[in-house]
Amino acid sequence: MGEDDVPPLELTALGYLRAVLRGLVLAVLVFGCLLILLLLRLAERPLHGVQRPWTPHITQFVCRNAFRILGIRYESHGERMTEPGAVVANHSSWLDIFTLNAEKRVYFVAKAEVASWPGIGWLARATGTVFIRRDAREAAAQKQIFEERLTAGHKLLFFPEGTSTDGLRVLPFKPTLFAAFFSDALRDVLWVQPVTVVYHAPRGAEERFYGWWGDMSFASHLAKTLAAWPQGRVEVWWHKPVRVNAFKDRKALARHCEIAVREAHPLAVGKS
Template sequence: MTALWQDEPEPQVSHPRGLDWVRVVLRGLPLAILVFGGLAVLLLVRLVERPLFGVQRPLTPHITQIVCRTAFVVLGIPYATTGTPMRENGAVVSNHAGWLDIFALNARKRVYFVSKSEVASWPGIGWLARATGTVFINRDRREAKGQIEVFRDRLSAGHKLLFFPEGTSSDSRRVLPFKSTLFAAFFADELREFMWVQPVTLRYIPPAGADPRFYGWWGDMEFAPHLIQTLAAPRQGRVELVYHPPVKVSDFDSRKALAAHCEAAVRAGLGDLDVETS
């Protein structure tokens, strides 16, 4: 793994042994059954839901939410939230720490992730993403108008779209600068007047005595070793979500102003965990 931040040692990946492997099995097997069993149920329900409701998804998001809530019980990771998820139509923007974000953000509020188009073709993950209603975008400016139409249709259907404005995951201890280009679509005439944005902070508290970046997954880190390390932990830390007040896009005069506001809110929610100052 190559560190993304200068002058910082790379995190040490622990190698499970003895009883660690017992915990891996006792947590990993139920987690796999939960995720893939939930996916199977979701796909079956979607066979009925799709022809009846189209883009509307009144049933399947509840399955995703139940699976994600239960995942934290299986992992033994305490999960808590503060603040109120918005009711308005719009998007959620959050800091990005790793694969656990998917469970954390879905567990409290039904959201639909917005991801780069390449993810759709990834083995396993792409299939899972498509099944749960992920919106795939191509960063080609020639397709911007079509993507705005997709956003408008999904937002009009009451979907909350989830963006990671950092553009990549971090080590869970910092907020990287938000890319304002990701906010440009919000200012399209078709969206600006009715769209709201809610900043959300993901806080990962590591197990006692563990590396502070224990739950962070970024850069060239491989998924399997990180998953095994999380499953093997004798004691877990905890995950906290902070929902900040939503803001209306039309109250801002530019995408840069909106991005700066959201970044400041998310950074404030991370509090003393945030070690990024620029």
């Protein structure tokens, strides 16, 4: 999956206009609702602490309407988990943030660098994202944070591949982040729901159109997505949740989730 064979961004005048208009509307939606969220959080935080009974509804409103603005068709299959626990999914694009928040109240687990990204970092912090460093020396502290958030009833969303892909494959799931589920306080009460996200490219575009990986520029990928006409669609498959204590260890649970996600991904069958 190299970036050298990715076609350079080429926008027609009409495509450029479409990108600007959609971008303005999307920016008003995202940052306007972010302001409302932050103001509401001023009352929500002292009243409810780590609990967030109000503000996630704003996040879902933004994500649902982002697809209407972009013109990307959204299709969902299966039932969203109601049991306490976490969600794990394959990772193809920054669009996953909108895709997975659109129908379920989740809190993302992201690498620490995301917190400093302009725009995205602000949104991530405001919506309760958990930031982690892939450093063995911080594993114990991070495990404690996960336990606190899961115990509080938050459904954390992990990307066990550890990186985003071109959307045509599912990488092996790393079991490290599953360790928190097996603590004495959590293993007998938590469930995990695997989720498959599949992006279908616009008609005539290459299959990897929505994939965002490696050192690809966010700005150019965003512009390409905003300019696309017609747009493609995204499918989300919510698989059957499983109890953590049904598995002997984190590796067995990670493997089960990987298989469930991979088998429902028609573009990724046989690839890794």
